[in-house]
Amino acid sequence: MNIVLIVIDTLRADHLSCYGYFRETSPTLDRIAKEGVLFENYYASGIATGPGFTSIITGRYPTTHKYYLTPYNVTNVLSFDDNIPVLAEIMWVNGYTTVAIDNLINFKSRPKHFLRGYEYYINPSKSPFVPAASLMAEQANKKIIPWIKAHSYERFFMFIHYWDPHLPYNQPRAYRELYRHEKGKFGDLKILESPDGYKYVPGWGKLDEIVEESDGRTIDLYDGEIAYVDNAIAEVVETLKDEGILDDTLLIITSDHGEGLGQHGIWGHAGLHENIIKLPLILRYPKKFPKGIRVKSYVQHADIVPTILELAGIDNQDVFDGSSLRKSINSNIRDFAVSEAWGERAIIFNEWKLIIHYERELRVLKEIYPKPFTRQNYRALIPILRKTFIKGNKGYELYNIVNDPMEIHNLAEEYPSKVKELEEMIEKWIVSKVGDNDPINYLGNYVQPQPV
Ligand SMILES: [Zn+2]
Numbered sequence: 311m312n313i314v315l316i317v318i319d320t321l322r323a324d325h326l327s328c329y330g331y332f333r334e335t336s337p338t339l340d341r342i343a344k345e346g347v348l349f350e351n352y353y354a355s356g357i358a359t360g361p362g363f364t365s366i367i368t369g370r371y372p373t374t375h376k377y378y379l380t381p382y383n384v385t386n387v388l389s390f391d392d393n394i395p396v397l398a399e400i401m402w403v404n405g406y407t408t409v410a411i412d413n414l415i416n417f418k419s420r421p422k423h424f425l426r427g428y429e430y431y432i433n434p435s436k437s438p439f440v441p442a443a444s445l446m447a448e449q450a451n452k453k454i455i456p457w458i459k460a461h462s463y464e465r466f467f468m469f470i471h472y473w474d475p476h477l478p479y480n481q482p483r484a485y486r487e488l489y490r491h492e493k494g495k496f497g498d499l500k501i502l503e504s505p506d507g508y509k510y511v512p513g514w515g516k517l518d519e520i521v522e523e524s525d526g527r528t529i530d531l532y533d534g535e536i537a538y539v540d541n542a543i544a545e546v547v548e549t550l551k552d553e554g555i556l557d558d559t560l561l562i563i564t565s566d567h568g569e570g571l572g573q574h575g576i577w578g579h580a581g582l583h584e585n586i587i588k589l590p591l592i593l594r595y596p597k598k599f600p601k602g603i604r605v606k607s608y609v610q611h612a613d614i615v616p617t618i619l620e621l622a623g624i625d626n627q628d629v630f631d632g633s634s635l636r637k638s639i640n641s642n643i644r645d646f647a648v649s650e651a652w653g654e655r656a657i658i659f660n661e662w663k664l665i666i667h668y669e670r671e672l673r674v675l676k677e678i679y680p681k682p683f684t685r686q687n688y689r690a691l692i693p694i695l696r697k698t699f700i701k702g703n704k705g706y707e708l709y710n711i712v713n714d715p716m717e718i719h720n721l722a723e724e725y726p727s728k729v730k731e732l733e734e735m736i737e738k739w740i741v742s743k744v745g746d747n748d749p750i751n752y753l754g755n756y757v758q759p760q761p762v
Contacts (some may be wrong), residue, residue, distance in 0.1 A: 311621065312466050313466075313560045314559055316561070316562065317471050317564055318472045318539055319474075320475040320476040320569045321475050322565070322568030323590045324512055324588070325532070326590055335537050339540055339543065346596070346599055347600070347635075347639065351606055351607065352588070352590065353647040354587045354610070355371045355649065355650065356651070357649065357650065358567045358580070358586075360379050361377055361652075362565075363414065365610075367397045367424070368395070368396055369614065369630030371648065373743050374743050377423075378753060381421070382417040383418050384418055385418050395628050397427070398410065399427030400427070401618075404624045406465055407430075407461060408428045408467045409428060409429065409431075410424075410430070411432050411470050412471040413473075415438070416438055434449045434450045434452065443473050445473045447472050447542035448482075450471075454470060454549075455549050458549050458553060462555055474535040474538055475532060479531035481531075485535065485537055486534055488534045489529075490530060493523065505712065505713040508716070510715070512715075515571070519718075520572065521573075521577070532569065558597070560594075562591075563591070563592045564589060564592075564614070568586045570583075571585065574697075580651070581651065583717050584711065584715070591609060591635075593617075599639075607638040607641070607643060608642065608644050613632035613634065613635050621634075631743065645659070646659040650750075652753060653667065653670050654668065657739075658711070662709070662728060664706065664729060666704055666733065667706070668750050670751070671705075672695075699720060701722075708720060708722040709721065
C-alpha cells in the first residue's frame with residue numbers, strides 16, 4: 311500500500327460541491343468521494359496553519375503537541391518538541407520511502423518538524439524567500455508527477471501541500487473568470503432560511519451581512535482557486551492510475567483550516583467559527599473502505615495518523631489523541647469535537663457549540679488597545695471578539711448551530727447552564743490529556759506568543 315496525503319490549505323468544507331455547495335467547484339473531489347468515504351463532520355484539531363499541520367502529522371491536539379502558532383513572518387519564536395514523533399518518521403522507520411512536496415520551511419521561523427522524516431523534501435518554491443502561500447498547484451505538480459513516475463515501484467508515503475485557496479488569489483486567468491457574481495444582486499446565489507428566521511447563503515453568510523468584495527478579494531476568486539486545485543488533483547490521480555497503483559494507494563484529502571470570506575468580520579482564518587474549523591475529509595482506499603459512504607461521526611485532524619498506521623499495519627507504541635477513521639464508519643469514536651486556536655477552544659456537541667476565549671487572549675487585546683476594556687467598547691476592538699460575552703476572566707460564544715447555522719446569535723448570556731455544561735466537558739477533556747497543566751494558561755504574550 312502507498313499513501314498519498316493531500317492537504318489543501320485554507321479550504322472550508324462548505325465550498326465543495328460534494329459538501330452541498332451550490333457551485334460545481336470540485337468535480338474531482340466529488341468523484342473521489344463517490345469512490346470512497348466522505349466525512350461530513352470533520353473538525354480541525356488546531357487552527358491555523360502551524361497548529362493544524364502539526365495536528366495532522368502528530369495525531370495530537372495543540373493541548374498535547376503545544377504548537378499553537380503559525381510563525382510565518384517571525385524568526386525563532388517556537389521550537390517544536392523533538393521527542394514528539396511525526397508521521398513521516400514513523401513511515402520511514404517502517405520501510406516506506408517518504409516524500410514531501412511542501413514549502414512550510416519557507417516560514418521565517420523555519421519550522422523543522424515539518425521536514426523531519428522525509429527522505430525527499432521537495433520545495434517547489436525554488437527559493438527560501440518566496441512567501442509560502444504564493445505557491446501554485448501547477449508548480450507543485452511539476453514535482454509530484456515525475457516523482458510518482460520515477461518511484462511507482464517503491465512503497466511510498468507522499469505528503470502534498472497545495473496552497474491555492476489561500477491568499478493571494480493568483481490562479482491562471484481561466485480560473486479567475488470561472489465564477490461571476492454581480493455585486494448587489496443575489497439571484498445567482500442559493501438562499502435559505504435558518505430555523506431561527508434569517509436568510510442566508512450557505513458558504514457566504516447571513517444575507518444582509520455578506521461581504522461581496524474586500525481589497526479586490528472576492529468569493530468568486532476563492533471558488534476559482536478551489537476549481538483550479540481540484541483540477542491539479544485530477545492530474546495526480548490520473549498519474550497514479552496510469553502507473554497502475556491507484557487502487558493500492560490510500561488517498562487522503564483534507565485541509566488545515568477554512569477561510570472567513572468576510573463572515574464574522576474576518577477575511578482570513580482566525581477564530582473558531584464553523585467557516586474556519588469545519589473542513590473536508592475524503593478518503594479513498596477500495597481495499598479497506600466501502601464506496602460512496604458518507605460518515606456523520608465527529609472526526610478530526612488527530613485521527614489521520616492513527617488511520618494511516620492502522621491501514622499500513624504498523625504497530626506503533628506512541629500515544630496519539632486521535633483514533634482510526636475505520637472505527638468511525640460504524641460507531642462514534644468520540645462524543646464531541648474540540649478545536650483549538652491560540653487562546654481559544656471550541657467544543658461541538660450535537661446542536662450546541664461553545665467557544666471559550668481564555669484570559670491570555672483577552673489580556674493581549676487589552677494591552678494592544680489602551681482604552682478601558684469594558685463590554686461597551688471591546689465590540690469594536692477586533693472582529694473575533696465582537697460578539698463575545700465576557701464573564702470573569704473569560705469570554706464565551708454559545709451557538710445552536712442547527713437553528714443558527716451562520717452563528718449569528720450568541721446565546722451565552724441567555725443559557726448559562728448550557729455554557730457551564732459544555733465548559734465542564736471541555737475541562738474534563740483537558741484534564742484527561744494534561745492534568746492540571748493546561749498549556750493555554752502558559753501562552754506567551756503577543757510579542758513572543760509561545761507556550762513557556
Ligand atoms: Zn493554512
